[in-house]
Amino acid sequence: MAENQKTPLVVDLDGTLIRSDMMWESLARLLRRNPFVIFQILFWWTRGRARLKQKLAARVTVNPAMLELNEKFLAWLRTEKMAGRKIILATASDLKMALPIASRVGLFDEVLASDGKTNLRSENKLRALTEKFGERGFDYAGNSAADFAVWRGSRQAVVVNASPAVLREAAKCTALGPTFCENFSPFTVAKSVCTEFFWRSGYLVAVIAGLLLALAFPKASFAGFAWIAPAVLMFAARRKIGADAFRVGCVSGLVFWLASLYWLLLIPVSGLPILGWILLAAYLATFTGTWTWLISTFNFQLSTWNRRLIWSFAAAAAWVALEMMRARLLGGFPWSFVGVSQYQLVPLIQIASVTGVYGVSFLVVWFSLALFCAAQMILQNPAKRHVWQAEIILPLVVVVTCFTGGLFHMNQRDTAENVLRVTMIQPSIPQTVMWNPDENEKSFRQFLAQNEAALTNQTDLLIWPESAVPEMNEENCRAISNLAQKHHAWLVLNGEDLAVLPTATNYFNAAYLVNPEGKLAATYHKQKLVIFGEYVPLVRWLPFLKWFTPIVGGWTPGEKPVTFPIGHAKAAALICFEDTFATVARSAAQDDVDFFVNLTNDGWFGDSSEQWQHMANSVFRCVENGVPLLRCANNGVTCMIDAHGRVEKIFRDDHGSEYGQGALTIQVPQFRATEKSAPTYYNRHGDWFGWGCVGATGILLWSKLRKTKTT
Numbered sequence: 001m002a003e004n005q006k007t008p009l010v011v012d013l014d015g016t017l018i019r020s021d022m023m024w025e026s027l028a029r030l031l032r033r034n035p036f037v038i039f040q041i042l043f044w045w046t047r048g049r050a051r052l053k054q055k056l057a058a059r060v061t062v063n064p065a066m067l068e069l070n071e072k073f074l075a076w077l078r079t080e081k082m083a084g085r086k087i088i089l090a091t092a093s094d095l096k097m098a099l100p101i102a103s104r105v106g107l108f109d110e111v112l113a114s115d116g117k118t119n120l121r122s123e124n125k126l127r128a129l130t131e132k133f134g135e136r137g138f139d140y141a142g143n144s145a146a147d148f149a150v151w152r153g154s155r156q157a158v159v160v161n162a163s164p165a166v167l168r169e170a171a172k173c174t175a176l177g178p179t180f181c182e183n184f185s186p187f188t189v190a191k192s193v194c195t196e197f198f199w200r201s202g203y204l205v206a207v208i209a210g211l212l213l214a215l216a217f218p219k220a221s222f223a224g225f226a227w228i229a230p231a232v233l234m235f236a237a238r239r240k241i242g243a244d245a246f247r248v249g250c251v252s253g254l255v256f257w258l259a260s261l262y263w264l265l266l267i268p269v270s271g272l273p274i275l276g277w278i279l280l281a282a283y284l285a286t287f288t289g290t291w292t293w294l295i296s297t298f299n300f301q302l303s304t305w306n307r308r309l310i311w312s313f314a315a316a317a318a319w320v321a322l323e324m325m326r327a328r329l330l331g332g333f334p335w336s337f338v339g340v341s342q343y344q345l346v347p348l349i350q351i352a353s354v355t356g357v358y359g360v361s362f363l364v365v366w367f368s369l370a371l372f373c374a375a376q377m378i379l380q381n382p383a384k385r386h387v388w389q390a391e392i393i394l395p396l397v398v399v400v401t402c403f404t405g406g407l408f409h410m411n412q413r414d415t416a417e418n419v420l421r422v423t424m425i426q427p428s429i430p431q432t433v434m435w436n437p438d439e440n441e442k443s444f445r446q447f448l449a450q451n452e453a454a455l456t457n458q459t460d461l462l463i464w465p466e467s468a469v470p471e472m473n474e475e476n477c478r479a480i481s482n483l484a485q486k487h488h489a490w491l492v493l494n495g496e497d498l499a500v501l502p503t504a505t506n507y508f509n510a511a512y513l514v515n516p517e518g519k520l521a522a523t524y525h526k527q528k529l530v531i532f533g534e535y536v537p538l539v540r541w542l543p544f545l546k547w548f549t550p551i552v553g554g555w556t557p558g559e560k561p562v563t564f565p566i567g568h569a570k571a572a573a574l575i576c577f578e579d580t581f582a583t584v585a586r587s588a589a590q591d592d593v594d595f596f597v598n599l600t601n602d603g604w605f606g607d608s609s610e611q612w613q614h615m616a617n618s619v620f621r622c623v624e625n626g627v628p629l630l631r632c633a634n635n636g637v638t639c640m641i642d643a644h645g646r647v648e649k650i651f652r653d654d655h656g657s658e659y660g661q662g663a664l665t666i667q668v669p670q671f672r673a674t675e676k677s678a679p680t681y682y683n684r685h686g687d688w689f690g691w692g693c694v695g696a697t698g699i700l701l702w703s704k705l706r707k708t709k710t711t
Helices: 001-006 021-034 035-046 049-059 073-081 093-104 125-135 145-154 164-173 188-200 203-215 223-225 228-238 242-260 260-265 272-298 306-325 338-341 358-381 389-410 437-454 474-486 543-548 576-580 580-587 610-625 681-685 688-709
Strands: 009-011 087-094 110-114 140-144 157-160 173-179 418-424 461-463 490-500 505-514 518-523 565-566 569-575 595-600 629-634 639-641 647-650 662-670
Touching: 009 073, 009 110, 009 157, 021 035, 021 049, 021 093, 021 188, 021 242, 035 049, 035 358, 049 647, 073 173, 073 580, 087 093, 093 110, 110 125, 125 145, 140 145, 145 164, 145 223, 145 338, 157 164, 164 173, 173 474, 188 203, 188 474, 203 223, 203 228, 203 242, 223 228, 223 338, 223 358, 228 242, 228 306, 228 358, 242 260, 242 272, 272 688, 306 358, 306 389, 306 688, 338 358, 338 543, 338 610, 358 389, 358 565, 358 610, 358 688, 418 437, 418 569, 418 629, 437 474, 437 662, 474 490, 474 505, 490 518, 490 569, 505 565, 505 569, 518 565, 569 576, 569 580, 569 639, 576 580, 576 595, 576 610, 595 610, 610 639, 610 681, 639 662, 647 662
Parallel strands: 009 087, 009 140, 087 110, 140 157, 157 173, 418 461, 461 490, 569 595, 595 629
Antiparallel strands: 418 662, 490 505, 505 518, 565 569, 629 639, 639 647
């Protein structure tokens, strides 16, 4: 006993004095405050753990009172201290982390810790203690395999909060002293970190909300998840304001977009798809973050039914306003609006003929937030079993009314005496073949043979997908002309076009109409180009941006829509993802157009959900304008969508795959001018509903910020 009193007792901090680990606790708190600081953390880590801990200690203060101490071990330490023993705290945590805990405990004569250069762990700790107390001149209390080296140089091992394996190994290192391992759990640190980072931050619930929303879209298409995802996100962001609310939304948005846009990783280019996937998802996530920030800024008191109704209306309008902005900023990315997830619920989406897709988004988000309010009322009034009904009755009535009205609208079928027989060719050409000049020419000859095999019956119109023609040279043009003449059919195809100007040569992604005599009848230039796919933004001022894309040069956007006169019918061409832009389709449908033709090459993304997500967006262009759409794709989804948004015909090969090679022949009704339905309200008036939501959100935000300044 007297010898023990003379021998200093050295105590480890992480996992020994406290049940958690200060580095991981600090990391969890910093990431909870800002999850996007992870990249900075990784940089600090490359400079060593000691440097990382020093940086964490400078940015995070952990309240010692919130840490769980090993109470039985601490009681023993107090007994040893009262007996006159010198006790030293020696930890791999940074000194700034250790001092507040040492001060709280009040037992330590000295504190040794990492200093930003040396990580006081294992061999480094043994070296420091040996220099201070001599060979085996101290007893050491520790808990993990990292302490084996220290125990080998100590007089006695005190084992605390350790597994049986660690306890056995400690006994081999030196003489075994008192042990305190009764309540050991290997998950203590992980549980503490996960509770701090995921639960208290709201990030775990935000991740669930993002995954639910991703599953609502094709190909999973669990559309019902979209009706609860905003409510789950609202639960994650509740009681959070400002930057905290923004970060919760960003986490949810990032998870949604990374999961939803996974197909970007399938582009057959090394390196660049990963960077583009992350950067695009991060950019799009800021819109979700802005939504949660707006809701926290509105700061409604949800004490009465009227206030909750106004709040849910305002929040749904804010969601639509941000979808409007996303469709327009930086060229626009109107992909996977929440309303698009309902594309198979055809009666409900008929409201898009009045409001555009934004009306469906509003209904989904409004109903979801009503569910959130209902859940809140149940939690606050568990004894009142029917308290939730008042929260959802109004949105439920509106949704049912829209659904019923949609059914009635769909039953008003127009009749047509004539039909246009159309054949669409799906070649399923791999993108790598398109980039190989030798393979490309061979592939085009096979494609022409595929057309000959498909055109065994009389066809009025033949449609080819985007990128089916390798080059618009003289030989290929002659082959195209001969095919149209031979089968006496109209032909819509895609190729490149150019305009030589005195100062420059402009290249266009074009759609061509060839008449049955093999002559060029009309040309349309694509207006909405794919960012980093068909052009590099700001490349004149920031030339390094060319390194982030495989394209060489760039395309020029077209200036206006063009109507293709096909016999007695009129068609409007939309190239690639132009059919996701409501404004482009509406502009194209103004000239008494009978149907849209979408030429697209989704072969960039393998056999993935991208093709189905693209098609789901197309559905709403039909509903909005009351115009059917013929989609001719390289590897799916080649189909016909009617004027009400019903997907009536989908190409599948002999194996039942939508991604294979073959042809789809359909009959498109032809109406005389007197038989055609009147243009839809949306077609005549555009995004009045969406802009109304933008205006309402702007006014509400302005009034709230103004009120904040005056208080």
